Amino acid sequence: xxxxxxxxxxxxxxxxxxxxxxxxxxxxxxxxxxxxxxxxxxxxxxxxxxxxxxxxxxxxxxxxxxxxxxxxxxxxxxxxxxxxxxxxxxxxxxxxxxxxxxxxxxxxxxxxxxxxxxxxxxxxxxxxxxxxxxxxxxxxxxxxxxxxxxxxxxxxxxxxxxxxxxxxxxxxxxxxxxxxxxxxxxxxxxxxxxxxxxxxxxxxxxxxxxxxxxxxxxxxxxxxxxxxxxxxxxxxxxxxxxxxxxxxxxxxxxx
Amino acid sequence: xxxxxxxxxxxxxxxxxxxxxxxxxxxxxxxxxxxxxxxxxxxxxxxxxxxxxxxxxxxxxxxxxxxxxxxxxxxxxxxxxxxxxxxxxxxxxxxxxxxxxxxxxxxxxxxxxxxxxxxxxxxxxxxxxxxxxxxxxxxxxxxxxxxxxxxxxxxxxxxxxxxxxxxxxxxxxxxxxxxxxxxxxxxxxxxxxxxxxxxxxxxxxxxxxxxxxxxxxxxxxxxxxxxxxxxxxxxxxxxxxxxxxxxxxxxxxxxxxxxxxxxxxxxxxxxxxxxxxxxxxxxxxxxxxxxxxxxxxxxxxxxxxxxxxxxxxxxxxxxxxxxxxxxxxxxxxxxxxxxxxxxxxxxxxxxxxxxxxxxxxxxxxxxxxxxxxxxxxxxxxxxxxxxxxxxxxxxxxxxxxxxxxxxxxxxxxxxxxxxxxxxxxxxxxxxxxxxxxxxxxxxxxxxxxxxxxxxxxxxxxxxxxxxxxxxxxxxxxxxxxxxxxxxxxxxxxxxxxxxxxxxxxxxxxxxxxxxxxxxxxxxxxxxxxxxxxxxxxxxxxxxxxxxxxxxxxxxxxxxxxxxxxxxxxxxxxxxxxxxxxxx
Numbered sequence: 143x144x145x146x147x148x149x150x151x152x153x154x155x156x157x158x159x160x161x162x163x164x165x166x167x168x169x170x171x172x173x174x175x176x177x178x179x180x181x182x183x184x185x186x187x188x189x190x191x192x193x194x195x196x197x198x199x200x201x202x203x204x205x206x207x208x209x210x211x212x213x214x215x216x217x218x219x220x221x222x223x224x225x226x227x228x229x230x231x232x233x234x235x236x237x238x239x240x241x242x243x244x245x246x247x248x249x250x251x252x253x254x255x256x257x258x259x260x261x262x263x264x265x266x267x268x269x270x271x272x273x274x275x276x277x278x279x280x281x282x283x284x285x286x287x288x289x290x291x292x293x294x295x296x297x298x299x300x301x302x303x304x305x306x307x308x309x310x311x312x313x314x315x316x317x318x319x320x321x322x323x324x325x326x327x328x329x330x331x332x333x334x335x336x337x338x339x340x341x342x343x344x345x346x347x348x349x350x351x352x353x354x355x356x357x358x359x360x361x362x363x364x365x366x367x368x369x370x371x372x373x374x375x376x377x378x379x380x381x382x383x384x385x386x387x388x389x390x391x392x393x394x395x396x397x
Numbered sequence: 398x399x400x401x402x403x404x405x406x407x408x409x410x411x412x413x414x415x416x417x418x419x420x421x422x423x424x425x426x427x428x429x430x431x432x433x434x435x436x437x438x439x440x441x442x443x444x445x446x447x448x449x450x451x452x453x454x455x456x457x458x459x460x461x462x463x464x465x466x467x468x469x470x471x472x473x474x475x476x477x478x479x480x481x482x483x484x485x486x487x488x489x490x491x492x493x494x495x496x497x498x499x500x501x502x503x504x505x506x507x508x509x510x511x512x513x514x515x516x517x518x519x520x521x522x523x524x525x526x527x528x529x530x531x532x533x534x535x536x537x538x539x540x541x542x543x544x545x546x547x548x549x550x551x552x553x554x555x556x557x558x559x560x561x562x563x564x565x566x567x568x569x570x571x572x573x574x575x576x577x578x579x580x581x582x583x584x585x586x587x588x589x590x591x592x593x594x595x596x597x598x599x600x601x602x603x604x605x606x607x608x609x610x611x612x613x614x615x616x617x618x619x620x621x622x623x624x625x626x627x628x629x630x631x632x633x634x635x636x637x638x639x640x641x642x643x644x645x646x647x648x649x650x651x652x653x654x655x656x657x658x659x660x661x662x663x664x665x666x667x668x669x670x671x672x673x674x675x676x677x678x679x680x681x682x683x684x685x686x687x688x689x690x691x692x693x694x695x696x697x698x699x700x701x702x703x704x705x706x707x708x709x710x711x712x713x714x715x716x717x718x719x720x721x722x723x724x725x726x727x728x729x730x731x732x733x734x735x736x737x738x739x740x741x742x743x744x745x746x747x748x749x750x751x752x753x754x755x756x757x758x759x760x761x762x763x764x765x766x767x768x769x770x771x772x773x774x775x776x777x778x779x780x781x782x783x784x785x786x787x788x789x790x791x792x793x794x795x796x797x798x799x800x801x802x803x804x805x806x807x808x809x810x811x812x813x814x815x816x817x818x819x820x821x822x823x824x825x826x827x828x829x830x831x832x833x834x835x836x837x838x839x840x841x842x843x844x845x846x847x848x849x850x851x852x853x854x855x856x857x858x859x860x861x862x863x864x865x866x867x868x869x870x871x872x873x874x875x876x877x878x879x880x881x882x883x884x885x886x887x888x889x890x891x892x893x894x895x896x897x898x899x900x901x902x903x904x905x906x907x908x909x910x911x912x913x914x915x916x917x918x919x920x921x922x923x924x925x926x927x928x929x930x931x932x933x934x935x936x937x938x939x940x941x942x943x944x945x946x947x948x949x950x951x952x953x954x955x956x957x958x959x960x961x962x963x964x965x966x967x968x969x970x971x972x973x974x975x976x977x978x979x980x
């Protein structure tokens with residue numbers, strides 16, 4: 143089925159509130175999902191993959207800063223979705239880059255990392271050059287790099303598989319972010335190791351997709367839509383005769 | 398950061414936010430020349446929009462489909478209206494209703510058979526349907542049964558209806574929701590940003606209402622003709638003009654005003670700038686006489702305004718009683734350079750709130766050349782943004798400077814936390830509950846800004862004591878639940894207006910003021926509260942008719958001069974017109 147952008151964003155926000163998100167987090171998370179879906183990057187599918195985890199995440203377990211100095215911060219996402227754990231870590235990186243010209247933020251232990259792109263777009267809109275990098279635990283490992291130029295709403299995205307990597311034991315559940323106040327950080331493929339580009343999204347393709355989404359509506363999976371609608375009902379209060387009386391016009395207006 | 402577009406005012410400063418954003422004052426605003434209905438009609442006349450009937454398939458009872466084509470210099474649109482039989486027991490103005498006398502929408506572009514079929518299957522269902530992405534507006538309306546019956550009866554008997562009926566209730570139909578911006582699958586507002594016809598807020602919605610008004614005239618004449626083909630007459634032009642479209646609005650409008658502070662800021666800034674521009678002009682005799690004439694008209698209009706609500710009735714009567722003093726003042730005070738600021742100062746000292754804002758509205762009316770360009774600044778791209786690198790001590794100062802009104806409230810007092818706002822499971826209708834007495838407070842909507850700001854101020858003051866050099870982002874990492882309100886404060890502190898200065902939890906808070914605030918910017922007249930939570934108003938009463946716009950009038954000032962309409966006189970004794978003859 144087709145939905146509008148505003149409708150998708152609104153339903154997601156209500157569903158996130160229904161899941162126990164704070165108002166601001168719910169609005170941000172909804173923006174992140176709707177942004178991806180609008181650009182044809184599968185925001186709803188990404189959300190759906192992480193939805194069961196989200197429902198069991200402890201909303202009181204907030205991300206914590208493990209280390210920070212003027213240029214760098216390491217944040218523990220406590221295994222939560224980036225929808226819950228990333229926005230303030232990103233804002234921390236933004237503040238540091240504004241002060242120091244460049245910052246590096248590492249968020250450890252988070253999932254649903256694709257969804258972070260929508261918030262990166264927001265930071266780019268505020269004049270920051272942003273690049274995010276993460277690696278998926280597949281064989282061979284895949285790496286994804288997303289780069290936004292300052293004041294651009296559209297990223298350059300590269301996904302590639304790396305055939306030869308030195309052995310290491312770090313879990314692949316983190317994300318690294320680099321922000322620079324003044325210089326571009328767009329991904330460009332160059333490596334001495336073998337790699338296969340699996341996906342590449344350019345600005346013009348993404349903009350065309352957004353244009354289509356706004357003109358024709360955004361294709362959404364009905365099952366996911368229904369699930370979100372159900373979650374959104376958690377924020378609603380059951381009606382009573384008393385509440386019905388005080389809400390507005392009469393139930394019969396033959397006059 | 399977003400760039401706010403501040404209109405440049407003259408030498409007269411804008412009023413302080415403490416005065417302008419007071420809820421009771423906002424709840425006293427009348428429609429002005431910057432209201433959306435006025436702007437739309439000016440645009441239609443200036444750009445010579447043409448409206449024609451593409452289809453009018455109604456049976457003798459007026460049920461069926463009508464399609465109106467709108468051609469602007471830039472594009473083509475269609476208003477599609479479905480009229481159906483509605484059982485009396487289903488006629489409700491509440492959002493929880495499931496069927497209506499008419500349902501309608503405005504389509505961007507053409508309507509082919511496939512689209513019409515899709516619309517016929519979905520538009521009558523309203524919220525329960527899946528709407529088309531080229532639909533810009535989705536709406537529905539119910540008949541005023543008494544007016545409708547009287548109009549059909551009179552016209553079919555070859556007589557003009559009594560205009561007094563439209564003075565009591567100014568319409569044949571009242572809308573109960575006019576949806577835009579992506580609701581139920583229709584087009585997102587962002588799609589209209591580059592559309593020269595409908596990029597202004599709510600302009601597409603106002604067009605939909607205007608087309609319904611035209612339909613209501615054509616439909617009632619059609620039914621009268623079907624009932625008495627030999628005898629029926631069309632409605633007299635004065636009556637058509639005096640016919641508006643009603644709107645019934647409940648608490649559903651309130652969340653919009655709180656959730657769109659940047660838009661409200663833009664609207665209020667434009668209105669206040671218009672006032673400052675008017676006050677800064679050098680008065681002349683012609684404009685003084687014009688102001689006196691407008692005051693007389695407004696006085697008669699309010700005198701003719703009927704409401705069963707005792708409080709609103711008293712307010713109207715107080716304005717009507719005060720306006721002769723305004724006329725006397727204008728006639729007596731010498732025509733000095735500072736006449737308008739003197740008038741505003743005298744009015745603020747001596748007149749009731751509604752009369753003060755009426756005088757301001759009429760002053761704005763005097764200077765179309767200065768004021769009208771502001772209508773292009775009523776929109777804004779909305780986004781509340783965080784400034785994470787702001788020193789926390791600066792945020793504290795911002796709160797103490799811009800939100801002193803919220804800090805002044807004692808939220809420990811029971812009357813200060815009396816109400817809570819929530820959404821009902823019934824169609825998500827917003828409702829008010831009494832805290833501690835009614836269920837649902839744990840699902841409260843965070844509409845009351847004042848207590849949130851108050852709470853955040855307390856928490857950040859404590860944090861600041863331990864961390865005097867902290868940045869906002871460091872505070873938020875320690876207290877993430879405050880993110881939403883902090884970015885609102887940071888964004889809105891950049892602007893003079895936007896936050897409505899009231900505690901929406903307070904026992905004495907009047908939701909009606911919130912509704913009127915928004916309705917005045919729409920251009921509502923005949924403000925008729927039915928309780929403290931819902932109101933009926935009239936739009937487009939007195940507005941130029943479709944045939945008048947189609948005639949491409951040369952005198953645009955005359956076309957635009959339709960505020961505060963008066964009951965037409967002598968209509969019932971007008972010479973009899975034949976069917977089909979344009980009156």
